[in-house]
Amino acid sequence: MDYLPIFIDIKKRPVLVVGGGEIAARKVSLLLRAQASVVVVAPQLGSILQQQLDDGVISQLKTTYQPSQLAGCALVIAATNDGALNATISNDAKQLGLPVNVVDHPELCTFILPSIIDRSPVIVAVSTGGSSPVLGRLLRARLETLIPAAYGRLAELAGRFRGPVKNRFNSFNQRRRFWEEQLQGSVAELAYANKWQEAEAALQQAIDRADVGELEKGEVYLVGAGPGDPDLLTFRALRLMQQADVVLYDRLVSPQILDLVRREAEQIYVGKKRAFHAVRQEDINQQLIELAKQGKRVLRLKGGDPFIFGRGGEEIAGLAAEGIPFQVVPGVTAAAGCASYAGIPLTHRDYAQSVIFVTGQLKDGTVDLEWQTLVQPRQTVVVYMGLAGLDIICQQLIAHGMSADMPAALVQQGTTQQQRVYTGTVTTLNQIVADNEIHAPTLLIIGEVVKLHEQLAWFKPA
Numbered sequence: 257m258d259y260l261p262i263f264i265d266i267k268k269r270p271v272l273v274v275g276g277g278e279i280a281a282r283k284v285s286l287l288l289r290a291q292a293s294v295v296v297v298a299p300q301l302g303s304i305l306q307q308q309l310d311d312g313v314i315s316q317l318k319t320t321y322q323p324s325q326l327a328g329c330a331l332v333i334a335a336t337n338d339g340a341l342n343a344t345i346s347n348d349a350k351q352l353g354l355p356v357n358v359v360d361h362p363e364l365c366t367f368i369l370p371s372i373i374d375r376s377p378v379i380v381a382v383s384t385g386g387s388s389p390v391l392g393r394l395l396r397a398r399l400e401t402l403i404p405a406a407y408g409r410l411a412e413l414a415g416r417f418r419g420p421v422k423n424r425f426n427s428f429n430q431r432r433r434f435w436e437e438q439l440q441g442s443v444a445e446l447a448y449a450n451k452w453q454e455a456e457a458a459l460q461q462a463i464d465r466a467d468v469g470e471l472e473k474g475e476v477y478l479v480g481a482g483p484g485d486p487d488l489l490t491f492r493a494l495r496l497m498q499q500a501d502v503v504l505y506d507r508l509v510s511p512q513i514l515d516l517v518r519r520e521a522e523q524i525y526v527g528k529k530r531a532f533h534a535v536r537q538e539d540i541n542q543q544l545i546e547l548a549k550q551g552k553r554v555l556r557l558k559g560g561d562p563f564i565f566g567r568g569g570e571e572i573a574g575l576a577a578e579g580i581p582f583q584v585v586p587g588v589t590a591a592a593g594c595a596s597y598a599g600i601p602l603t604h605r606d607y608a609q610s611v612i613f614v615t616g617q618l619k620d621g622t623v624d625l626e627w628q629t630l631v632q633p634r635q636t637v638v639v640y641m642g643l644a645g646l647d648i649i650c651q652q653l654i655a656h657g658m659s660a661d662m663p664a665a666l667v668q669q670g671t672t673q674q675q676r677v678y679t680g681t682v683t684t685l686n687q688i689v690a691d692n693e694i695h696a697p698t699l700l701i702i703g704e705v706v707k708l709h710e711q712l713a714w715f716k717p718a
């Protein structure tokens with residue numbers, strides 16, 4: 257992050273704006289909205305600023321810039337068309353430790369002004385760090401359409417009820433949950449429909465009738481995060497990620513996805529690598545129970561789908577036994593994600609009528625699978641965790657009657673910008689692994705459908 261976003265209270269504080277033209281005027285109007293006491297340094301003012309001076313909303317120092325004018329200012333903005341002067345102002349301000357902005361010159365700034373969406377008291381600020389103000393504005397336009405106009409008034413309503421809510425619920429967690437429910441429920445809906453009296457009444461009623469015990473209860477969300485691309489999350493996954501108090505995640509969950517979890521949530525890594533279980537499964541199960549019993553909303557975030565080779569069933573069995581509420585959110589499993597992003601349809605009328613998912617995990621140095629079932633014709637076989645046992649798997653399939661020319665693919669880090677697809681046959685795959693640095697997570701897809709990859713591959717990672 258190149259800049260720390262903060263919101264500054266500049267009400268009635270002096271802000272020096274050097275320059276009297278149109279660009280200066282734009283900055284001044286923003287400063288006035290934030291109720292700053294604006295002092296413009298310029299021998300002459302443009303029409304907008306002149307009008308504001310006449311109206312008495314700004315003041316003017318009718319001279320050229322002098323360093324002494326900086327004394328006592330909260331912020332400085334240089335908006336002259338003289339590059340050398342702008343640089344001098346920037347230097348002087350920096351020496352005094354004053355935040356300074358030089359319009360259109362990020363290299364001279366110690367602060368920059370973001371694009372804003374104003375639903376006061378709600379303000380959304382967007383910045384591209386000076387790299388593309390236009391992109392910032394485009395993003396702002398998109399956000400504008402997402403944020404209902406009534407947001408500002410809704411915030412005001414919530415502000416008025418802060419005191420009563422604080423009196424009614426004594427823990428921070430209770431209050432947060434109460435607000436989350438109200439601001440996503442009927443109170444918000446009434447507000448968006450501009451039914452303010454009803455909204456206020458509904459809020460009052462919710463305060464009176466709330467079940468404090470219910471608001472204290474812990475819960476576990478077992479959520480599938482998909483194979484890597486954050487765009488493949490479900491809406492429900494995202495919503496629960498945004499309201500968790502603590503998240504337990506493993507290695508398959510990508511950093512981009514973890515970034516979408518509520519920022520204040522405590523993060524616990526319980527990563528698993530093959531043959532090296534950083535945290536034992538029983539300990540994870542136990543930890544979920546304990547955290548939920550502390551009243552926390554626990555997000556158990558897993559790669560792909562929690563119920564496909566994810567031990568999701570084991571994790572919630574303990575919760576069910578303890579009577580702890582939980583919900584399970586499906587995710588895009590690696591087979592579906594990798595197949596789509598590799599352009600390999602798992603079924604196809606010409607090639608495969610069925611698809612079978614198996615785990616290729618080694619047990620005591622060997623792979624234990626129903627080989628006879630796997631070599632059935634017109635079937636696609638998807639092997640999870642199959643990299644280490646790849647050699648044995650391919651040998652066994654051929655030994656049980658699969659054609660030695662059967663097409664096969666390895667999809668490494670599928671759906672991410674690091675995706676790599678290697679295709680060959682059950683005979684050549686082993687050499688492909690030997691020749692390339694292939695690492696987990698990698699998915700093995702075997703069947704005639706792999707032939708379609710060449711024609712259908714559409715996803716081109718950077």
Ligand code: SAH
Nearest residue numbers: 560561566589590640641669670697698699
């Ligand atoms: N529950 C997960 C699977 C966990 S098992 C799911 O539904 O996808 C872990 C195995 O999944 C890995 O060894 C690998 O074979 C596969 N896998 C998961 N994510 C993957 C990805 N992005 N690319 C390729 N394979 C992946």
